[in-house]
Amino acid sequence: MKLSRVCTLLFIFGSLQLIAQVKTVPLKDAFNKVEKNHQVKFFYKNSWINEITVDESSLKLQLPEFLALALDNNGLPYKHYGKHIILLKPDNNKAASAQNQVTYDENPVFDGKEYSISGKITEANTGESIVGASVFIQELKTGTTSNALGFYSITLPSGMYNFQFSAAGKAASSQRIVLNKPLSLNIELYDHLTQLNEVVVKAEAMDRNISSIDIGLVKLDAKALQKMPAFMGTADVIKSITLLPGVSTVGEGAAGFNVRGGNVDQNLILLDEVPLFNSSHLLGFYSIINADEIKDMTLYKGGIPSQYGGRISSVLDIRLKDGNSKKFSGKGNLGMISSGLSLEGPIIKDKTSFSVGGRYAYPNWILKRIPDYNIRNSEAYFYDLNATINHQINQKNSIRLSSYLSEDGFKFAADTLYGWQTKNLALKWSTLPSEKIFLSTTLISSDYSYQVEGQNTGNEYTADFGIKTVGAKVDGSYFASLKHKIDFGISTNFYSFNPGSLVPAEGSSLNRQELETEKSIESAIYIGDEIKFNSRFTIQAGVRYSLYSFIGPKEVFIYDPSFPKSPSTIIDTVSYNAGEIIKTYSGIEPRASLKFSLNNTSSVKVGYHRAYQYLHLISNTTAISPLDIWKSSDQFIKPQIGDQYSAGYFKNFLNNVIETSVELYYKEIQNMVDYKDGANLFLNPFLETQLLPAFGKAYGIELFIRKNSGNLTGWLGYTYSRSLRKVSGSTREETINLGEYFPSNFDKPHDLSTVLNYKFNRRFSISSNFTYSTGRPITYPDAVFIVDGYSVVQFSERNTSRIPDYNRLDLAFILDESLNKTRKWKGSWTLSIYNVYGRKNPYSIFFQPNFKGSLAQAYRLSVLGTVFPSLTYNFRF
């Protein structure tokens, strides 16, 4: 306490000496004035504050800024209940630790040169690094944000500054800093929720949505996820993302998600920087990412920074926890279908930490209750496991090992087994060669495989598929000056695809059928510069160059170019040796975004990006399935190229408590993969004969309102969008819908989602999701005809009708953990009700002969067409 007080006083004297016009007033007088200006009341003990003074100029600040400056800065904790601000007994240690990291000259001399200040921003209780924390310099009205490892660096002219460090859900921390030499300053931020009970305080830099350059970006943290009502009570990463504007899904239980009219395979899902090729458990009812293990996740819908590449529609960057480096803790949940447990703690305190988490699912007891014979005899399971180890070698170097393992199994009707596995590993070394340079080197490896095993007598077989990736990359940031932040990097990935091999069992009448392994290399180099012209105008411009080669060994078919490709038009076969380049593609991918602040509460942003995609998911079903194959671009399948233009207006109200935005986008995609009618994709050695190149076009407007604090929190998003395709080949067989634009399978023009959480008191809250969307496109029958005694339904052109509109309400009742702080074990209960009013939302309308008869009839299929309640117990210790 003493030390901090001394420091504070020193700063004030220091500033008095230098800046003559700064006057100070006792805090008590300041309180009186603020009480009048802002109609609030302070409660405190005189003895706590009688030595403290604040700048007179601070009285003109907005209330949150004043509180941050006058209270946080002086190590005075407080609680804010409506109009009452109650000071708590000062926490000496905290203030001391926050303040004593930087030493100051008593008589600072400023030489007019530029110096950098850098360091790491971490969570005070767990030591976990904070991504995207804001660093704001009040005098200059500018700042920066921490990177994916919590590291920040900024270069400023020498001088004395008020720094404000803040992050979502964390109490802001203010520092007065004398900058006359390069400084290293690590910052710890405390949790808002436990420490300050959701105080309605947001530092000025909490207006991240309007002040940052990011366009089309959404961040969700693990806490927000846990509060949303979830199917069968399991917090779900992907399902929650689909509630955001611009993100949709084909239907319930469908794997993956669609961003701004793009296909599922156009999303780059990074789990600790390793790409995921299948994000689903249990065929799509769950996502394979354990929400308990997530630190945070960022979804880039537009304005994708140049460091990301390889997919054209979006990037979902998921970061796993580092592990608590201070003390051992654990948490978990018990649910009706799955349960999970996570443990974290220090291995060497403040130096090495670990985090492990796992989940296991047991849906069999539900399967056994299904009257259908085949399902009753089916079995399913899945599990996943995360483990990370972080080691701080020294102040400037750290190393992180992250691993992920997941497996799904499904045994159908006692004779067919399906399985899929993901094994990921990443090793990352971060280093700071100087205060201005941050470098990280990452090695990744991923192995995604899946199988079908048939056990039908006489036809026994095993079919294997998979994709293996090995890659390395170096990413760097150079914090050149206050105006320039330069990102650069280089990466290369080596892919090996197993497009399918069928191995018959002994005595089976089937033949061995093996498709050749396909190999490819994708490399990229990028550079980007974030230029701050002034506090209102920022440009981020970058370029990425990607180079892709499809390599041997492989036998390649040559088709007669004057006919549509088919096995009968093969005129030659060319054989390539191992490592020989069969086909090379490359592309320049410019990226740019621009931000202009209109005033303190609003800004306008525009963005453009181009991206190349060399890997394609081959699937002609409405929703993707785990058995769909991934295909590398080859001499027939060109890389997909996406161009997106976006613009947005962002405005905040009530001191950033309410954020609003309007975003517009227009997107064009070349060389998408579409399919001939009735295409056969399973183990087809002539796959290219089944595929057609498509042109895609999407546009939309997204409205978003979010309230971040108070008893009522949540968001409302509305999207109007279209997603269209065009397939116009030279023959009828290669043309869909006469070469006109037709809606994609997930074209849902109107899409409304609300997520609301209302806190009745500190323990009990209710949250709700409501979604409404236009029904997805479907192909309807046009006529009926009879051949060979079968009545056959003839369909119209593709996707010309729609299924009825979709709407659903979910509720969750949350009884939070006990407020008794001394209790080590803390438990909470969540009662989720999925589809509260049991609406039978049509999933599809399909046409089938009446049961075992020959008369065609339309049916509506509703998945989850009833109320699904579930209870989950969450605990931590």
Added chain:
Amino acid sequence: MANKSIILFALLTLLISCIDPFDVRTGGKKGRLVVDGMITNFSQASVIKLSRSLAFDNTGIISSYFDPERDATVIVKDNLGNEIQFNETQPGVYLPDPAFTGTVGNEYILQIQTSDGQQYLSSAEKMFPIVPIEEVLYEYHVYEELVQNVYGQYFPVQRFGFRISVQSNDTETERNYYRWKVRGIFEFFSFIGETIFQCWVPVPRLETGVRIRDDLFVNGNSFTEPVAIIPYDRTTYYQVTVQQQSLTPDAYRFWNDIRNQQTNTGSIFDPIPSQINGNIYNVNDPGDAPFGFFSASALTEKTILINRFQASGFVSPSPNIMPQEGNCINQILNATNIKPPGFP
């Protein structure tokens, strides 16, 4: 195999789903010419049926109605310059001279002129050879069938029967496409007092849906393909005849599209429903493509007789249909008391 996986996903979604009839009425392509034609190497097995498509009205009643196309001129030409005239014998049914048989290896083109003067042509269809059936196999089979009750709910009912499979030796040289049709005759009894009556009933179609496959995974091998299930509802004899047909790649695609439609369960893991395109076009109007297909297939057949009582191993539950009092010829439609060849 691919189909199987589709069924899996379909059923998984069924697990927590429900299916209701849904009212849809459309009719955009009503009145289109429909061609259902086949040239074979068997005598009296080549036929061209012409009709008009109907609106999809969802009642299922009208969709079974055959709207014949009458008074058309129907000619099939082969690659040797022969012309085979087809004459209308019943409304919409056109037959060649009874002595006509197609020849394996020849190519055939169908030419139609309708009474309103429109001219249609098919693509050239080659008659591919067909390997003989090695054996028709059967095994006792217990299975569950979903049955709809009066409230429209489906519930499973246990059934007993025999699974009929066909075994053939595929030729290694080319890609072969097969189709199977199965017909049968069952024997049954009735009584009046002490007198026993014996009757036989032909069943024209035993396969439930289109049965086709290619030799992609069994090229050059002997393979077994299940083609039908016959019920174990009486202990009497059942005669089963399996017909094996060769298909062209294009015909296979056509029937495969229809099979996909028959097995589509509406799940999002099903392929998107697609138009079922045939191989016939209007010479003057590309927008008026007829539905249906004209194919050339070589046929081969094999017949077996199953003693169902013996084949069940005597241990199974007793069949549920018992002989009734009366003359059997009046008890089941199409029953005959003339013993068909092959029955003991």
